[in-house]
Each structure stands twice: as C-alpha cells, then as structure tokens.
Amino acid sequence: MSKYWSDFVHQLVPYVPGEQPKLARLVKLNTNENPFGPSPRALAAIAAASGDALRLYPDPDATALKTAIAEYYGVQNDQVFVGNGSDEVLAHLFLGFFRQNAPLLFPDITYSFYKVYCGLYQIDYRTVPLRDDFSIDLTDYISGNTSGKHAHNGGIIFPNPNAPTGRPLPLADIEALLQRNTDSLVVVDEAYVDFGGETAIALVDRYPNLLVTQTLSKSRSLAGLRIGLAVGQRPLIEGLERIKNSFNSYPLDRLAIAAGTAAFEDREWFEQCRDAIVAGREALAAALRARGFEVLPSAANFLFARHPQHKGEQLAAGLRAEGVIVRHFPRPERIADFLRITIGTEAQHEALLSALDPLLSDA
Numbered sequence: 395m396s397k398y399w400s401d402f403v404h405q406l407v408p409y410v411p412g413e414q415p416k417l418a419r420l421v422k423l424n425t426n427e428n429p430f431g432p433s434p435r436a437l438a439a440i441a442a443a444s445g446d447a448l449r450l451y452p453d454p455d456a457t458a459l460k461t462a463i464a465e466y467y468g469v470q471n472d473q474v475f476v477g478n479g480s481d482e483v484l485a486h487l488f489l490g491f492f493r494q495n496a497p498l499l500f501p502d503i504t505y506s507f508y509k510v511y512c513g514l515y516q517i518d519y520r521t522v523p524l525r526d527d528f529s530i531d532l533t534d535y536i537s538g539n540t541s542g543k544h545a546h547n548g549g550i551i552f553p554n555p556n557a558p559t560g561r562p563l564p565l566a567d568i569e570a571l572l573q574r575n576t577d578s579l580v581v582v583d584e585a586y587v588d589f590g591g592e593t594a595i596a597l598v599d600r601y602p603n604l605l606v607t608q609t610l611s612k613s614r615s616l617a618g619l620r621i622g623l624a625v626g627q628r629p630l631i632e633g634l635e636r637i638k639n640s641f642n643s644y645p646l647d648r649l650a651i652a653a654g655t656a657a658f659e660d661r662e663w664f665e666q667c668r669d670a671i672v673a674g675r676e677a678l679a680a681a682l683r684a685r686g687f688e689v690l691p692s693a694a695n696f697l698f699a700r701h702p703q704h705k706g707e708q709l710a711a712g713l714r715a716e717g718v719i720v721r722h723f724p725r726p727e728r729i730a731d732f733l734r735i736t737i738g739t740e741a742q743h744e745a746l747l748s749a750l751d752p753l754l755s756d757a
C-alpha cells in the first residue's frame with residue numbers, strides 16, 4: 395500500500411499464476427507447458443535473429459508472423475492480431491470490446507484471469523454455472539432467448555476446451571450461439587484447441603460477432619517467448635490495433651517474431667508433439683481411472699481429476715513433498731477436490747504415478 399497509488403489500485407485482485415519453482419529436478423505438471431521443446435526451426439530462427447539487428451526496433455506489425463498465421467489458417471493478414479502472450483491479447487480485447495452497458499458473461503468455473511481483467515478495467519460481469527457434469531451450456535448465454543437467463547449481455551467469453559476442466563464444446567453449439575447472439579461479441583479462447591478441440595476460426599468469415607484467441611505457449615511450446623494471437627473480421631482487428639498502438643507499439647520482440655513465424659511453418663514438429671501429448675493424455679487418463687479417479691473427458695493438454703476417497707488438497711501436498719507439482723484450486727468448493735495435471739512425458743507420468751500410489755493406499 396502506498397499513498398502514491400491511484401485509487402483503483404487498492405481494489406485490484408491480481409491473477410496468481412501456477413508456481414514456477416526455482417528448484418531443478420521437479421516434475422512440473424502444474425502450468426500446462428509443453429513437455430517437448432520448441433520446434434528446432436524456431437530455435438534456429440532465434441539464433442539467426444540474435445545479432446546486430448537487435449539494436450533496431452522490431453516490426454511493429456509483426457508482418458512475418460501474421461503472414462505465417464494467416465497462411466496456416468487460410469485467412470487474410472488483416473484478420474490476424476498478435477500480442478505479447480494471449481493474456482495481453484485478452485487484456486486488450488476486454489478493454490476494447492467488453493466495457494459495455496450490459497454485463498459480460500463467462501462460466502463460473504473457467505480461466506481465472508477473466509475476472510482479473512474485469513477488475514482492472516471495471517467491467518461488469520456475471521458468471522454462468524457449468525452443468526453438473528462440468529460442461530458449458532451455451533443456451534444459457536443466448537441474448538434475446540426468452541428462456542435464456544441472460545437476455546442482455548455486453549459480451550460472452552469462454553475457453554474451448556474450457557480450463558481447468560478440459561471439456562470441449564462442439565462447433566455447432568458455438569455457431570448456434572453466434573446466430574442467436576448478434577448484438578454482442580463472442581470471444582472463444584482457444585488456448586488448448588490444438589489438443590483435440592475444433593477451432594472456430596473456420597466461422598470467422600461468416601460471423602462479424604466472433605473473435606478467436608490462441609497462444610503459442612502450449613501446443614507450440616513457446617511459453618517462454620510470450621506470443622498470442624486473435625483472428626476475427628477486420629473491424630475487430632482494427633479495434634485491437636488501436637488499443638495496442640495506444641499501449642505499446644512493439645509488444646513482440648525480434649526473437650519472438652522470428653521463432654513464432656518458424657513455429658507456424660514447422661507443421662511436422664507441431665503435429666508430432668501434439669500427437670504424442672494426445673496419446674500421453676489418454677494413457678494417463680486410463681492409469682488414473684484404474685486407480686479410482688474420476689477423470690473428466692479432456693480435449694486439452696491436461697487432465698482434471700478427483701479421487702472419491704481423497705482430498706484434492708492433501709493429494710497435491712503429498713505429491714509436492716515427492717517433487718511432483720500439479721495444480722489445485724481450493725475455490726470454488728465444487729472443484730476443490732480436483733487436481734489439474736498437465737500432460738508430460740512418459741517418464742514424468744511414471745514419476746507422478748509412483749508418487750501417487752503410496753498416497754492412495756493410506757486412506
């Protein structure tokens with residue numbers, strides 16, 4: 395606290411990221427990083443870009459990166475926005491699109507940064523409960539739907555697949571929402587879509603009320619570089635560019651632009667790592683179910699699981715004592731017994747399971 399702070403800073407409740415331990419040799423399955431390294435072509439691009447040119451500012455438009463993304467998804471360059479991590483892209487779009495006269499809607503159990511941006515930008519919001527099976531029911535969100543609970547909204551945002559549950563939504567449900575909720579913007583946060591979800595980017599040309607965000611942190615293994623993107627129709631991208639150019643002209647540095655471009659060009663590496671993570675996810679889900687866990691169906695690079703006989707908090711602490719870190723959310727109550735476990739390598743899964751077994755046997 396300081397008397398020099400602007401008033402609103404006293405009310406901010408910042409996001410708390412998962413632990414980034416200083417100790418080496420921990421089995422780190424807590425922040426959904428990719429266990430396989432970045433594309434070798436991305437690393438080579440960083441090496442090539444780190445030289446005398448670093449004295450020069452980067453391309454403020456990150457044109458090379460936008461071109462690679464546009465080619466990958468078959469959209470136009472001016473339908474792509476990039477930022478310093480998708481968290482920054484989200485921050486800009488909350489400021490630019492969600493400060494409305496009606497509340498923003500998002501699920502009660504979802505990415506906890508959404509609430510934080512609402513606090514930062516003083517955006518009114520309502521949370522919409524997940525169904526009992528932890529899936530999102532988009533009919534609850536439809537504006538103008540007389541049976542819908544939220545006839546007026548200032549925007550809608552949800553991750554697909556949702557975090558931290560991992561459950562995906564069918565594209566048809568999203569399209570139905572877009573068709574019926576035309577007066578406010580719908581943002582689909584696709585941080586995990588590459589691991590088994592269906593991207594809504596295919597719908598962008600038909601729906602001016604749709605914006606899709608993605609990140610290179612998870613499926614492209616570049617969390618350390620901070621690169622995120624949004625795809626939408628031009629007026630939405632123009633709005634984001636206005637915010638960005640009123641905040642920081644150069645959110646992506648030269649190394650990030652070079653590596654991000656190469657990462658999108660190297661499809662083979664991307665697909666190989668993604669397939670290994672999906673296979674690892676199914677194997678780990680089976681191993682956890684065999685030990686009595688309830689595991690939600692996941693289309694992401696993590697599992698959300700609880701054991702009927704064990705408290706989530708105790709399992710997380712017991713694993714931590716053995717050098718295995720997973721994510722545990724004490725609130726809300728409904729998910730307090732779940733562990734969110736990032737998909738790692740086979741060796742990491744073996745370490746997890748051997749740390750888990752003694753904890754499960756002392757019931």
Ligand SMILES: *Cc1c(COP(=O)(O)O)cnc(C)c1O
Pocket residue numbers: 478479480481482505553557583585608609610611617620621622
């Ligand atoms: C990881 C994550 C992000 C942020 O990704 P960065 O690009 O690393 O900032 C955004 N949304 C969700 C749902 C995430 O899980």
